[in-house]
Amino acid sequence: MTSRGARKLTFSSMFLALCMVLPFVTGQIPQIGAMLSPMHIPVLICGFVCGPLWGMIVGAIAPVLRSVLFGMPKLFPSAVCMMFELAAYGAAAGLLIRLLPKKTWAVYAALILSMLFGRVVWGLAQYVILGLSGSVFTLEMFLAGAFINAVPGIILHIVLIPPIVMFLGKAGQNLNVSP
Numbered sequence: 001m002t003s004r005g006a007r008k009l010t011f012s013s014m015f016l017a018l019c020m021v022l023p024f025v026t027g028q029i030p031q032i033g034a035m036l037s038p039m040h041i042p043v044l045i046c047g048f049v050c051g052p053l054w055g056m057i058v059g060a061i062a063p064v065l066r067s068v069l070f071g072m073p074k075l076f077p078s079a080v081c082m083m084f085e086l087a088a089y090g091a092a093a094g095l096l097i098r099l100l101p102k103k104t105w106a107v108y109a110a111l112i113l114s115m116l117f118g119r120v121v122w123g124l125a126q127y128v129i130l131g132l133s134g135s136v137f138t139l140e141m142f143l144a145g146a147f148i149n150a151v152p153g154i155i156l157h158i159v160l161i162p163p164i165v166m167f168l169g170k171a172g173q174n175l176n177v178s179p
Helices: 003-021 030-036 040-050 052-070 075-099 104-132 139-148 151-170
Strands: none
Touching: 003 040, 003 052, 030 151, 040 052, 040 075, 040 104, 040 151, 052 075, 075 104, 104 139, 104 151, 139 151
């Protein structure tokens, strides 16, 4: 393993650990945790810093591992659907930051596009998984879960994540220069 690979593995492990810990900050009030989406923050940053593959891996593992270890989110259907959503977040953030110019606005654009893509993936996962279990997932449920109820988290992510990513870039963490 190269030193770059070891660094990405180390950072990815740290981001996975943050996915386990951050929800405890809002865990006492589940509605606030659902609105702020604390597990999404390290996954998105992982995609930016470590690349699309590591972002996708951390995103896929985090909700299921947290469900198994701590019982939250509930494994089915929440953690399973979040597995697809967070994997999409991490992969999209890593891919978009690589494709867009190395400008400040690109971090914001990559973040917003990644959040939109992840929410669509979450909606499709909910639709398929709930459909297979005999339940329904309506357009109204998608809009409420992905956007209306998520506004505080969306704002938090847009305010918090880009400065962290830019700081890490300036601190010498090459943003995603290789897979």
